[in-house]
Amino acid sequence: MSGDVSTAVRPTDAADGEDGRLSFDAVIIGAGHNGLTLGAYLARSGLSVGVFERRGEEGGGLCTEELTLPGFLHNVHANYHTFVGLAPAFRHLELTEEGLEYVRPEVQMASVFDDGQALCVHTDAERTHASIARISERDADTFRRLQAEARRYVDLMLETFMYGPPVGINDLTKALVTFGLDKRSEFLEAKLRGSTIAQFLDRHFESDAVKAHLAFHAAICGYATDAKGLAIGFPLLVGKIDNWQLCLGGSHRLAHTLWRDLVRHGGLVHVQCDVARILVADGRAVGIELTDGREVQARQLVASSIDVEQTVGRLLAEDPSTAALRAKRSELRHPAWSLFSVHLALSEAPHYAAAAFDPDVDRAWVMNLGYSRVGDLIADWKAAREGRLPDPHPNAAVNSLFDTRDAPPGKFTGLLRQIVPAKPQNGSIESWDEVKDEYATRCIETWQRFAPNIQDAVIASAIDTPADIERKLTNMRDGDWMVGEIALDNLLDKRPLPELANYRTPVERLYMCGSTQHPHGFITFAPGYNALQVIAQDLDLEPWWRWV
Amino acid sequence: MAEVFSTAWLAQWAELINSDESLPDHAPPGLWRIYLRIEGDSASPYVPQDESLHLLLHLEDGRCTKLERGAGPPGPRDLDFRFSGPAAVFEQVAAGQRDPVDAGLEGDIKIAGDMGFLLRHAELVKEIVDLYVGRLETDWPKGKPPYGGEAVSAA
Missing domain, CATH: 3.50.50.60 (FAD/NAD(P)-binding domain)
Structure with a gap:
């Protein structure tokens, strides 16, 4: 910090x-x-x-910096840690024995929808099932099978795809066929290398809201909903969907x-x-x-x-x-999209209108504000690639709900993050400086739409655009956070x-x-x-x- | 017939590997050292609980040049792959009651090493595993798995 x-x-x-x-x-x-x-x-x-x-x-x-006011600690960039306990470094370097502390919120993630419904992913798989079942019992059962299957082989997949030299996609798909994965797995199959996440979701799920939530989860991990081939990584994402952790103290x-x-x-x-x-x-x-x-x-x-x-x-x-x-x-590939962040100092935590449907949304960490259909996400990806500012559907997180050290007593930090074009109107990345204030206001207004008390809760704000990302971290050309x-x-x-x-x-x-x-x-x-x-x-x- | 994990049983496995004429066609050149750590559990009568069997399998140009019990685990420099898991799982696989790929996918048998190599040489891996499953004539003098539990049929 x-x-x-x-x-x-x-x-x-x-x-x-x-x-x-x-x-x-x-x-x-x-x-x-x-x-x-x-x-x-x-x-x-x-x-x-x-x-x-x-x-x-x-x-x-x-x-981690005091971006808004003294005493409010904001994670400027990396906020969600999903490899805690999975990455070998935690074990080999004894990181938690060095005093590093994480919290894994019980309500990991939630979606609040325009119709007032909501959906939560819990650390408790049965509670997740119950939440999804309120929208679609069939999808709840499908998700339970998907998560159970992905969990069974997540260690092997991590070892194969993450913590070792890279394998070729052709070798991978050939092995899937040789080992008969298509026959023994309901979800993991060689043809995923030609599928988008949207297609995977359409193949297995029926509810727009459930599909939107799962696509939202992949999007925060950097996986575009409409990119051909990324479906092959989707089961791995689901295998750790309940391992989103917050680093205490920032x-x-x-x-x-x-x-x-x-x-x-x-x-x-x-x-x-x-x-x-x-x-x-x-x-x-x-x-x-x-x-x-x-x-x-x-x-x-x-x-x-x-x-x-x-x-x-x-x-x-x-x-x-x-x-x-x-x-x-x-030939080096950088996406045309990046992230727009609004960091907030808040006088109170958000209270969602959708809490009337499911009170757990007020205890959730990572919030999807309004993506109700996969098409909403695809439209945002398309807009971002074309240099247009999407209508905000930011994800929101209030870390102070789980880490009281990151804000003064009784106060809260908030983070809004939106998929945006790296270069608005396909201009220079610096053109963000001209539009950022208005766009930040629109992001906050979206949050207010789902959590009306936010209107009076904002004490201060700080904006981090793709241009700011590049200025601070020159490594991240055009705000390319991946x-x-x-x-x-x-x-x-x-x-x-x-x-x-x-x-x-x-x-x-x-x-x-x-x-x-x-x-x-x-x-x-x-x-x-x-x-x-x-x-x-x-x-x-x-x-x-x-x-x- | 030889008792599971016995010297004679390992010799039989090595002979099966070396009698497979197609293996060298799929095998990469050079020496590949595979270590099987078979961990005693409360179920298996063949490996005492809290003890482990250390099996070393060397493949050179697709031929088995060593398959024996080691006194202890090899050092990290002396192996390329490690397969480890409860004895009862390895025994169920040997008895044809448990699918080895499922056992690996589901994490009951842990695999460590260059996973890219395993994927690139999937056919070789499958052939060796298939030899282990079902084709080894095994004697089970202390009882045959599953040991009171349900077997999961091999594919």
Whole structure:
């Protein structure tokens, strides 16, 4: 969080190498959670690790700031953590033993609809069933079967699709056929690679509201409802639909915990240290040069957790071995849509009109405000891609319902987040500055429509547009919070480019370990963890994290 | 007939693998080391509770070059894949009562290693598993699974 920079180490505090240069076994560019994760594993493996970060604090998207008023802690970017307890890093790096705390709200998610009905997803599957059954008994039964099936193989799917080198989609579908998955699974089948999430939902569910809620859930995970092929990932999403967790004290606590683990094992994080270029000698990465001219030696490896454009285009601009990659920068895929956030300081929690239908909506964490049909979502995706501002259907979250530390006593923080075009009217991303105030008002009005007391509850607000995302986190070009489009032909072994998909680069001992890589952005720890496997192989490190 | 998990039973399995002429066609070149950790549970009479059997299977160019009981688990450098789970589940699979793919999908048998490799060589994996299921002539002197519970038929 802001003001926490004293916890990170500035370069003058670090020991210099023999020739006066800073020197580490491993130099990592970028202190987002993937860079920190890789650093923490390498430090625990006995390597000296230096992480270099442009911003004034570690964490990247894990930033928590008093955006509205003193005492109101807002998660600027990452708010929903869905891999808690699932990502190997939680176990290997003993994160919860470091004091990291999460809460898993009992009412995980809810949809409130224009007709006054509502639907809730609970941590208790039977309560979820009962909630869906009020809208459609058949869909409630179908969802129960889908969730039960997905839960059975979620561990295997995570291991296969997230925490390991990427597999090819053709290998995947061939294996599904070889193992007879089509015959033994009601929901997982090879033809999903040609289906959209909307088609999957139409195939299995009958109620518009239920389908809208499930599509909404996928959308918050970055999965467009109408993108061909993404249905193949949908069962995995459902497998962890009830694992949405809130980091107590703000998302930055996670970054801070990773930092602490790194430092405890001898690593250092250098903040306000912008990297100017990666030093290459005889085709091998040997260090970095900072923008202030200082050089840092990398005795064994350099890993970049920032985007490909910066890594290849700026930091390796003079390197001949990556010329072919630089020429392919235009092939890097970023979505035309992004997220528009309104952070609010509130005098009271929202009371939804739909609580008359289901009182649990007032206890829900992640709210869908008004997507009643899958077509509503598809219309928003279409508008965003065409540069039009959709009629707001923001998702809303009041973290203070579950974490009283994030606001003064009796007060609440609120977050509204809406799918929007990265560049409104297909202009420049900066044109957001002209329309943001009016659009924020429309988002708040939508919330008021479903929770009338919000009208008088807003004490202060702060807006975070796609332009703001890019300004703060240069990694997220055009507000691309997934650092690369979520599309079947930009995932797995195609991400970010086939040449970079295995975390290695044309420069020996230079690795990519950020959200550009498989699987994608979000707080997964996976790009850092997967890069570790490749590095361990190349450096012949003892893989102490395996098989535990 | 040999008792499940016995030396003779493992030798029989190795022989089955090596008598399969199509396996080398599907196998990747090189040595692949597979570790089966069969964990004693309250149900199986063949592996004491709180103890584990450590079976090591080496495949080289599609041929079984080692299939034996180890004294303990191999180090992480000495294996490529690990399959682990309760003895009763492995025994049900060997008896043809439990579908091995379901056991893996449902997490009763945990799989760790390069999952991409398993997917790329799905046919090889399926052939080896099929040899384990049903074709091994097994003696069950202490009783045959399921042990008081319901068996789940193999596909």
